[in-house]
Amino acid sequence: MQELLRIAPVIDDLGRLFGEAGHSLYLVGGSVRDALLGRLGHDLDFTTSARPDETHALLKAFTPATWDIGRDFGTIGAIKRDGDQEWQIEVTTFRADVYRSESRKPEVAFGDTIEGDLIRRDFTVNAMAIDIASRAFVDPYGGLEDLADGLIRTPSTPERSFSDDPLRMLRAARFASRLGFSVVPEVVAAMTDMAERISIVSVERIQGELTGLLLTDSPREGLDLLVRTGLADQFLPELPALKLEIDEHAHHKDVYEHSLTVLDQAIELEKARGHEPDIVNRLAALLHDIGKPATRRFEGPKVTFHHHDLVGAKLVRKRLKALAYPGAVVKSVEKLVELHLRFHGYSDGEWSDSAVRRYVRDAGDELERLHMLTRADCTTRNRQRATRLRRAYEELEWRIDELAAQEEIRSLRPHLDGTQIMAVLGIGAGPEVGEAYRFLLEHRTEHGPIPEEDAEALLRDWWAARQG
Structure with missing residues (x-):
């Protein structure tokens, strides 16, 4: 009232x-x-x-x-x-x-x-x-x-309801997460039996419901419902594919449960760092390991997933494009999946300033999201290892901030721009300008900023050697 x-x-x-x-x-x-x-x-x-x-x-x-x-x-x-x-x-x-x-x-x-x-x-x-x-x-x-009871139930029979509009099966998962309600057994059963009917719904409507689910405060239950009923197989098969069989010695963690936990932790970091709900952050957290099923190999007593970051980046691009996500979203998620393992080289040993610059340069506009994804990706129950990883990443962020204050590495550019390169070398626009630009950018990444006159001399020496 x-x-x-x-x-x-x-x-x-x-x-x-x-x-x-x-x-x-x-x-x-x-x-x-x-x-x-x-x-x-x-x-x-x-x-x-x-x-x-x-x-x-x-x-x-x-x-x-x-x-x-x-x-x-x-x-x-x-x-x-x-x-x-x-x-x-x-x-x-x-x-x-x-x-x-x-x-x-x-x-x-x-x-x-x-x-x-x-x-x-x-x-x-x-x-x-x-x-x-x-x-x-x-x-x-x-x-x-x-x-009052916290239940998701259909007004008519679920079979009739989902036959009238199959998208309601996805909506059940979204409301379960958004409201924290339980889906009644007869609705779950109908979702399971009728999962293939979702194929008649346009991909744009499916993507809209998936996005709505992921942007709730607690999407885990809804996502798990989609996997349990077989609905995810119809439009996001890479998610249930993460349910890899664990070998008898438990040589690798449950990738599916790990991915849901990373999503949970990414959402908490999103809030802690003052960000609004971010579909790029959440898609990257959920799908960062989708390359693992295709790259799993047994090497003696060990299980490996070599290059799952690169394979996963290709898979995520293909899947998100198929789901009609905007190009900018696809590009951002793809980059994050590709880079999500990069930090582990830092945690295993000291990085030079040039390696830190390269990390920032490669992340580009996705640096803050990469911070969140990398931190969220730590799900180990070993407290000592978790503490070591957390401290290592805190140190990396501190070094990034320190170098940024000195060199503006968040907007890393070469010592000279294209116009200056053409003036110094006396050449017009063409592929040589791009080669010179990349050479100067690489030098800046490795050695930091230098005075403009030194950059011009460096460029002339590079050009002379190239001509010779």
Whole structure:
């Protein structure tokens, strides 16, 4: 009631407009769930008996800021400002969508009753409504009880629900992680039996649900549910493939459990270092070892994974592109997977200043993420080893900061830029300029900064030797 009173200035006027036009209006779905949990934000979802054209006209009378965000799906959006408050509103006509067996998109069908609308929703905790006119609470499928018990259940049978929209199987995993709820056995069973049906859903929608899951505070349970039900095999098979059989002498750790633990620790580091939830950080943590299954070899009593970093970088690029992630995300995650073992050379022995510069140069813009991934990748239960690794990385970060203060290595550039190189050598643009640039950059990495006149002399000597 407190949450409803808080939004009363919005819902009272909106409800009056729809009521005078002869239409019912309900606050619905996630808005009701969040109101009951005491966490209702400024995004409000409504459902109505009005058809989209009527809804648009009514919202225009309510606020000038309206837009057609999905008329074909019955949804009209608006923004309402009330003093210093701003509300984002979506109003959707009662719906009754279904997927056909061969379709990647739902067929839109409008309904006539609130009960019919609620039964087509994904889970009972999202199938509750409040009649704006009477303030009556509508909960025909036991959502309030499931909310109190922390359960994910479907309003209709899970088979019908997942047949209507297979993406709901992924959404079950996301809500399990987001809310910390348990998925009831009959829903888990249906997810397992119907996992292959996710193939009819567009890759963009699948990626959106996976991203939403990974950006929750505790994605581990949802990810494990996707693996246990076989859903992950359909769109992220590299994750269940990490369940490598442990040999009888336990010569290597459980790579799958290790990867989930690294993800947990990366999220904690994200928070501790003051960062917002970061999909690049989380994808890199989850997938940093996906090259291990392909590179596992038994060498006598030892198990090795030589070059799994390089193999993993190629695999992660291919998989994330297949999942339609933006190019910048793919490039960043690929680089982090490729570099995630680099630190271990430092922990095994002293690095020169040039090696530290090279580490920073190769990491580039991903240096902070590489810090987090490398720290999160320590999951050993050996306290002495864990302490040694932590101290070694603290020392490396300290040396990076020290060199950065002296030399600005975070934006490492060669001693001379391209224009200066052409002027010193008396040449025009061409591949020779790039070769000279790389030579000077390598020298800067190995030896640190030098005066400009010394750099010019160094360049002339290199050019003379090259010409000779």
